[in-house]
Amino acid sequence: MMPKEFESEKAESKWYDEWNENSIYEFDRSSDSKKYVIDTPPPYPTGDFHAGNALNWCYIDFVARYKRMRGYDVMFPQGWDCHGLPTEVKVEEIKGITKNDVDRSKFREYCKQLTHKNIGKMKETMGNLGFSVDWSQEYITMDPDYWSKTQLSFVEMYKNDEIYQRNHPVNWCPRCETAIAYAEVEHEKRKTKLNYLDFSLDNGSIEIATTRPELLPACGAVAVHPEDDRFKKYIGKKAKVPLFDQEVDIISDEDVDPEFGTGAVMVCTFGDKQDVEWWNKYDLPLRQAISPQGKLTDLADEYKGLKTDEAKEQIIQDLEEKDYLVDQEEIEQSVGTCWRCSTPIEIISEKQWFVEVNNDEILETAKTVNWIPEHMYLRLENWVNEMEWDWCISRQRIFGTPIPVWYCKNCGDVILAKEENLPINPTEEDPEDKCSCESPEIIPETDVLDTWMDSSISALHVAGWPEEKYKENYPVQLRPQGHDIIRTWAFYTILRSAKLTDEKPWDDILINGMVFGEDGNKMSKSLGNIVPPEEVIEEENADSFRLWAALGGSPGSDIQFKWKDVKAANKFLRKTWNVLRFTLMNIELEKMGNEPEEYNLSDKWILAKLDEVLSKYKKNMDEYKFKESVELVKSFLWEDLADNYVEMVKWRLYGEKDYSAQYSLFKSIDSVLKMIAPFAPFFAEEAFSNYSDGFIHNSLLPDLDIYHGEEAINRGEILRDIVKRIRRYKSNEGIPLNEELKLVDLYNSPSFLKDNVKDIANTIWAKNLSVNEEPPNLDEKVVDVSPDMSYIGPKYKQESNEIVERLEEMELDEIKEKVRSGEIDLSLSDREITLPRDAVIIKKKPYYKGEEVDILEIEGRDIIITVSKN
Template identity: 55%
Template structure:
C-alpha cells in the first residue's frame, strides 16, 4: 500500500481535495430508505450579509450531529433554508440605496429586496460549502419564493378558518423608523441615561415623568391606595397642563409610591403598564401619535411634531408656565426595535393577530427534551408572562402577502380559499364574489411577520400539508431566539397539526469576541469565518467550535484555533510515520486470528475510545469528544 504524504500538513490543499470529492448530492436524504430517519429542523438564517462566526458555531454543531448519526446508521436529513422576508432585508436595502420603502413603487422595492437576497444567499452558500457542512442541498428552501410562501399563506388560511387568527382594533407596538407594527418578542431593551421631569399639574399634584411629550395623551392620574399622602386627591379632577383636558385621580395597587413623587399619569400609551391600566379602569382612549411617529390633532398645538420635537416644545412651554419644577438624570431602560434600535411606541390600530393559547404551548414545550434542560424555563417564563396575542400584520412590502380582501360594498373580510394560493391581494382579485353579491374588493396591503414564514419550517421539511413523518427529530438553535423561533414554531405546530414539532431541541450560545464582549463593528472584535479558514483551514475552525459547551456562550480565541491547527499537524505526522512503516503491508483476514498482545491492547484502547466518544456525541458533549480523541 503505497501512499505518499507531504511532510507539512497543508490545510488548503487537503480540504480542497475532499471538497472536490464531496458533491452536493452526496448527502441526499431518501424518504424511502429503510434506515431509521433522523430529521433536523435547521435554522434558516437571514441572508442580509455574510455567513458569520455565530452561524458557523451553530452549523458546526448541526454537522457534528448529522455526521455522527449517519455513522450510527441513520438516514439523516440536513436541509438548508433561507429566511428572506422582513425588516432585516428591507432595512439593508433602504440603507444600500439611500431610499425609504415609500420612495419607489411597491413592486420595484420588492425586486431590489429579491436581488439583494439572492446575492447574499450565494455568498453564504459558498462559505458553508467551504466549511464542509454535509447539507442536503436538494432540501433547500427559500421563503421569498412562491413554492414556500404559498404554504405560509395556506397556514394562515387554515388558522383563520379555525378561529385562531382574527383582526382587531387594539394597542400594538410600533416602530416609527420602520413604520410598522412589531411583536412583543421583537423589542430589545437598551439601558442608558434619561431625564426625569417633575411637573406641577396642580398645587398638590406633582408628577415625575420621563415622557413629557405624552402629557396630551394623559387620561387618568393614579396613586397607590395605601399612600396616605394622596388620599385626599382620589376622585378629584385635575387639568392636564398644555391641554384643555381634565383627568381624574384614581387608585391602583401597581403604582410605585417610591418612584418620583408616587403619583403617575396614565397615558394612551407610554408603555404596556399604561395599556393594562387603561383596560382595567375602562379609561378614555386618546391616541396622539400616528403611525409615522408624528403627533396628531388630539395633541392640539403640537400636531405635526416628531416625538423628540414635541418633548422639547412641551418642556419649553411647561418651563415658561412655571410648571417644570426640577429635572433629574436617572438610569433607564428603553424598549427599542430589534432591527433599527429606534425607541418603540404604542399606538392603536386594526391589525391581524394570532391567538396565543398559553397552556397548550406550555404543555407541548414540556413534552420536548431540552438540551440544556434549564433552557425550557426561558420559554416558560416568556409564555407565562405574555399578556397580548401575537400581532402578525406588518406595514411593509417584502414579506408574504396576507391572503385577504375587503368588500367595498359591505366591508366584510374575504380570506382566500386554499386552491387560490399563492395570491397577492394588491394585484389579484378573489375568484368569487362576496356573500353580499359584490365583486368589488380592496386588497389587503399589509404583509405577514417573517416569523409566520420560519415558524413552519419543521412542517415544510416534513412534507406538509401532506406530512410524511412528524415530529422531526431535532431543532438546533440559539438561545437568543427561544422566545421567537422556538415559541412560534411550537405555537404553529400545535395550531396546525396538534403535534409537537420536534422530539429534542438543542440550544447553543452566542460567540463573543476575544475580549469577552459581544462582537460588534464599533468594538473592532469581529472575526469572519473566511478569515480563519484562509489562515488555518476549516477543520481548525470546526475544532474551535467543538471546544465549546452547548447552551453556553463561546469566546472566539485565535490561540485555540492555532492549537487545533497544530494538532492537525501532529495527527498528520503520526499518519505519515505510520504509512512509511506499513507501505509494504497487505491486509488479509487471516491476520485477525493471529493478533499479538500489543495489537489487542491497541484495539481495546480504540474500542474504548469509540465507546467514550459515542457517549459524548449522543449527549451533545462535543468538547469532551474532542478531548478524548486528542
C-alpha cells in the same frame, strides 16, 4: 506515497465539490433507512456568515455527519428567511429611496436581487467550512412555493378561530413604520429626565412625575396608590392637564409605585404596557397623540407634526415658562427599542392581525421536547409567563409573505383566499369568492406577515407538510439554534406546531451560545473584535476552526475565540497525519481486511482501549457532547496510540513484519480518522483517500466489541507503564532511546509479564530482562556524603562556615563505621541517609549481583524496576 504534510488548501478546494458532485449528502425520502431530519435555522441573508452563525452550523454538521456514519439517512436542509426588515432598510440605503417612493412590485424586486446576492455570499462561506448541507432541500421563504405553505397555515388557523383581526394597542417602530411583536422588543438602559409637573385641581394642584411630557395630550387619567395618605383625598376628583387643559379622573390602583417620583402618575394611551392595562381596566378614552410616523397628531394642537423628541423639548420649555414645571432630575430608564434598528418603540392602537397565544398549551408541548442543555427550557418558560398580549403577525411592509385576504368595501367583511388558489398576492389578484353582501368592490390586504410566520413552519416544511406523508418524518429529530432566539423562533415554532398538528415540532432542541472575542466581549463591529471564519481558514484551515468550535465549550454556553486554540487544533491534525503516514509506510495495506489469528498483549491493549473509546465517543455524540468526544479521541491518538503503542510495536513492524501489529495499528488510526471525520471533514477525507476508495463520510463507525475487554486494558496498562517509566528514565539520564541497557529486572511483577519479556526488552532496548514475582534482594553501598544546606538556617547561621568545614574534613570510612556501629543516629529516607545533627546527606546506591543499578518505581503500582546501564 502519502504526502509528508496535510495540504489543507488543496483538500478544501477539492473535496467540497467532490461531495456535491457525487450527491453523498442527499436525503432520500423513499429509502427504508432510519431517517434523521434536522430543522436547520433559516438565517436572514445579510451576506455576512459570521462566527456566531458558524458555531451554530458547526454543531449541526457535527450531528449530521455523525448520524450518517451511524447508518441514518440524514436530511440537512438549508433555508433562507428572506422577509427580514433589514433587507428593506438596506435596499432603501443602497437605492437612496424609501419603500413608498416606488411601485410595490419594483421594491420587492430590489429586495429579491439583494437577497439572492447575499445568499450567494453566505453559501460560499458555508462551503468553505465544509458543511454537509443537502442543497436539493434548499428553500427560500420569499419564493411563492414557500408562501403557499405560510399562507395555508394562516388560512387553517383563521378557520379554527386561532387568528383574528382587531384594533388593539401594538408595539410600533416609527423608523420602520410597522408593528413589531412583543418578542422583537429589546430593552436598553438610557439616561432621561424625570419631570415634576403640576396638574390643576379645583382647589390647588396635584404634582405628578413623568419621563414623557410629550404624551400630555394623550393623558386620560392620573393614578395614585389607594393606601397613599398623600393622595387619598384626591381620589375620584378631576385634574386638568397642563398646556392641553383636558380634565381627567384621579383613580387609585395598587400597581402604582408610591416610591417613584411623587407617587402620582399620568395614564396615557399609550406610554407603556402599564398604560394599556389601565386603559383596559378602567375603560379610559383612546387618545392617540403619536402617529405611525412618530410625530404628534391633531390632539397635540400647536405641536402637531413635531417628532417626539422635538415635541418633548418644546413642551418642557413651555411648561417651564408657564410655571407648570416644578423640578427635573436625571434618571436611568429601561427603554423598549426595535430589535432591528434600535429606535425607541411607541405603543399605538391599530387594526392588526393576531395569533391567539395559549401559554399552557405552549409549555405543555415544550415539556415533551428534550432540551440540550436542560436548563434552557426555563428560558422559554420564563418568557411565556411574561407574555401579556397575543402575537401580532401583521406588518406594514412590502417585502413579506402577503396576508391572503381581501375586504368588502361595502360591509367590511373579510374574504379569505381558497386553499387551492395559494400562493396568492391580494394586491395583484382578485378573490374567487365574493362577500356575502355580493358587493363587487373589494379592497386587498396590503400588510404582510411577520417573518416569524414564515420561519415558524420550518420544521413542518422540511418534514413534507402539508402532504400526508409528512407524518412519517414528524416530529423531526433535531432543532439546533442559539439561545438568543428561544423567545422567538423556538417559541413561535412550538406555538404553531401545537395549533397545526397537536404535536411537538422536534424530539431534541440543541442550543448553542454566543461567540466572544479574545478580549472577552461579545463579537461586534463596534468593538472591532470580530474574527470572520474566512480569516481563520486563510490563516490556519477550516478543520481547525471547526475543532475550535467543538472544543470551545458545552452546548448552551458562550464560547470565546482564541487563536491559540485554533493552532492547538491544527497541531492535533498534524500529529494524526504523521501517525497515519507512519502506519501506511509499515503495513501491507492489501491484507488489512483479514483479522489476525493471534494478538500480542500490546495489540489486545490498544484494541481494547479503542473499543472503550468508541463506546464512550458514541455515547457522548448521542448526547451532543462534542467537546468530550474530541478530547477523548485526541487523548487516545496522542497518548495511547502515538506515544505508547507505536513505540511498543516498532520493533515488530521493522524487524518481524508482524501482521497483528500492522492490523492493530491500522485499525486504530482508521477508527481515529472516522471519529474525527464529523469535526474535521476535509482532513479526514484527504487522509482516508490515501488508503481507501470512496468517501470516509459514507463509511460507518466501527464496532470493536469483539476485542479483549477490561483484562486486556488492565494488563496492557502495566506493560505500558513499565515501558513509559524506562523510557522516561533514559530521557532523564541523557541516554538515547535506542541505546542498549545492559540489564533490566522487574520485581513484584505479575506472572503474565513472563510471556511478554521479548516485547518489553525490544521496546526498551534491554540486552537482558528478567521478570521476578518476588521483591528484590539488594545490597546498598554508601557512595557520597555532602552537606545538607537546608539545615543551615537561623539556628546555624553563626556556625554555618564551621559546619561546612567540619563536614569536609570527615572521612567517608569514619562516617560509614559510625553508621554501621549505630554511634550516629541517622534518619533513613529511601536511598538518602540524612544526619540532621551534623547536617549531613549520605547517599547510598543499590547493588545487585555486584553491579550498581538504578531503582525505578511505577507510580500507583508495586512493581520495582532495576536498571544496569553498562
